[in-house]
Amino acid sequence: MLDQIILNGLMLGAIYACIAVGFSLVWGVLNVINMLHGGFIILGGYLTFFSWLHFGIHPFVSLFPVAMLLFGLGYVLQRTLINQVVSKPVLTTLTLTFGLEMILYNTMNLLFTATPRRVALDMGVLNLGDMLLPYDRVASMVLALSLTGLLFLTMRKSKIGRAIVAVRMDKDAASLMGINVPQIYAITFGIGAFMAGACGAIVAVIFPISTSLTGVFLGKAFVICVIGGLGTVPGALVGGLALGLIESITGFWFGPQNAILIGFVLMLVLLVVRPTGLLGRKGYE
Amino acid sequence: MRTNRIWPYFLLAAWILLLAASPFLANNYLMKIATYIAMFAAIAMSWNFIGGYAGYPSFATAAFVGLGSYSGAILQNAGLPMFLAWGAAAVIVVVFSASIGLIILRMKGHYFAIGSIALVDIGSHTASSWSSLTGGGEGLNVKIMQGGPELVGMIFLYTMLAIMLLAFITTVIVDRSKLGFGLRCIQQNEDAADMLGINVMLYKNIAFILSSVFCGIIGAAYASWVAYISPLDSFSILLTLKAAVMVLLGGAGTVFGPIVGSAALVIFEETIWSRFLSLHQGILGLVIVLLIFFLPNGLLKVDWSKLWAKKNG
Numbered sequence: 001m002l003d004q005i006i007l008n009g010l011m012l013g014a015i016y017a018c019i020a021v022g023f024s025l026v027w028g029v030l031n032v033i034n035m036l037h038g039g040f041i042i043l044g045g046y047l048t049f050f051s052w053l054h055f056g057i058h059p060f061v062s063l064f065p066v067a068m069l070l071f072g073l074g075y076v077l078q079r080t081l082i083n084q085v086v087s088k089p090v091l092t093t094l095t096l097t098f099g100l101e102m103i104l105y106n107t108m109n110l111l112f113t114a115t116p117r118r119v120a121l122d123m124g125v126l127n128l129g130d131m132l133l134p135y136d137r138v139a140s141m142v143l144a145l146s147l148t149g150l151l152f153l154t155m156r157k158s159k160i161g162r163a164i165v166a167v168r169m170d171k172d173a174a175s176l177m178g179i180n181v182p183q184i185y186a187i188t189f190g191i192g193a194f195m196a197g198a199c200g201a202i203v204a205v206i207f208p209i210s211t212s213l214t215g216v217f218l219g220k221a222f223v224i225c226v227i228g229g230l231g232t233v234p235g236a237l238v239g240g241l242a243l244g245l246i247e248s249i250t251g252f253w254f255g256p257q258n259a260i261l262i263g264f265v266l267m268l269v270l271l272v273v274r275p276t277g278l279l280g281r282k283g284y285e
Numbered sequence: 286m287r288t289n290r291i292w293p294y295f296l297l298a299a300w301i302l303l304l305a306a307s308p309f310l311a312n313n314y315l316m317k318i319a320t321y322i323a324m325f326a327a328i329a330m331s332w333n334f335i336g337g338y339a340g341y342p343s344f345a346t347a348a349f350v351g352l353g354s355y356s357g358a359i360l361q362n363a364g365l366p367m368f369l370a371w372g373a374a375a376v377i378v379v380v381f382s383a384s385i386g387l388i389i390l391r392m393k394g395h396y397f398a399i400g401s402i403a404l405v406d407i408g409s410h411t412a413s414s415w416s417s418l419t420g421g422g423e424g425l426n427v428k429i430m431q432g433g434p435e436l437v438g439m440i441f442l443y444t445m446l447a448i449m450l451l452a453f454i455t456t457v458i459v460d461r462s463k464l465g466f467g468l469r470c471i472q473q474n475e476d477a478a479d480m481l482g483i484n485v486m487l488y489k490n491i492a493f494i495l496s497s498v499f500c501g502i503i504g505a506a507y508a509s510w511v512a513y514i515s516p517l518d519s520f521s522i523l524l525t526l527k528a529a530v531m532v533l534l535g536g537a538g539t540v541f542g543p544i545v546g547s548a549a550l551v552i553f554e555e556t557i558w559s560r561f562l563s564l565h566q567g568i569l570g571l572v573i574v575l576l577i578f579f580l581p582n583g584l585l586k587v588d589w590s591k592l593w594a595k596k597n598g
Contacts, residue, residue: 095529
């Protein structure tokens, strides 16, 4: 029984990591709490669902185009609106993204209604001893992990990734080195939205998607960022896996409702005890 | 910014008298709007202590209102008289904010914002999973007051107006005292304020407690008024957002800003926006976006005479 619970936790955790990594990147680099992140995930989920329903496109195929659409949306929002106030106090940027989130939420509710929708793939179940592994979950986990890995490689190896890291470390110095900081901000926000859209495609295979989940996913992103530490891919991975395991184990003992509660309480405790997160370094607070 | 001019006070007195006279001038619907205006003015003024004066992006307001609602409703259902239950709810909320403030006020900026949002989530999850006490997700019924809708409506209107007046008097006192000065210093530069000998932790805690006490009473009174509360409505992050938007709309860290902002937003909400129910959230979102780009300092800090001169000159 316990091995099944741990396995479930790890599968959930991989998806959580993918949910949080884009949010964490935006927070770490732009210093913006992006309240739109949950909405982006749901939008990605809806786009995946409808392209599957109407055109029969497999979710794992539509994942990349959907994520690219979200990248465009994020890029434009940052370039036109958020960049104008990016250096203002946290209340301003948070309120602005919250306002944008409400517009997005309202639009999605009007267009898609609040009915939960899910891409039902029915790929069968793998029996491993006494453990059950639904194939769609395994595929989602692998996809989520590889996307997270891809982002890690992008940040490490590509020119854009190095520029983003440079801006995060010292934006004035980066600017002096010839990096176009507003452009990097817009690309970073775009990447955050890209990851959210890709997650939406993955999540649509596992959970029923509805607009009421925007706040739930956003809450997960908060908790994971605080657990793992801000702005780094490994931090989000550790935080995501930790939260998946915690929810799975405490959900088994105390019921799923209380598992969410425990996640938030843990986050509050960690905020006080270790605000840099488990993997965080000083200077990123 | 301290204003020593006297006319704004007269204007406010006239406004409060107008709200108080609404049962005699208008129908029950307008009386309800007057009650909402007084209620949101008090909530906005509460938020102004921590968010406006001290500059801390607190989202805990909804947690205070929710905790007040549940405390008041549970105590009232247990047999406590209504007014006593409200007072007890205020005490519970103050004890909560004083103890939680010691913890989360150690954080700054983004972390404080996230921590205070988490308080609201913790509140709503606790309310929905502790079913034996709170009725869980089904919500909680509170005894409906006897005396017919007219009388009951008037009682709650005057309750909310009294809370609004109390919050206003507190604001004026804070604004003119050393506390207000210290909070403004913290807003501008906390480290410098600390260095100059301001007891930063104490001042922040007082501001945080002030931002909770009226919310606690309002929550309890609101629960008695609507006679039904549920976890998601009581602990609604949108409520905090509205409070912050009202303060920003009027002018953060000013005496009259929250009153102007709350009146403007409630009247706008009831006249225009209630006709488009399916667009409700979207319109509030749009208001927020426009506010941030075109009125970043609020209505009261716009120099109208300059604007007028520019337009004509």
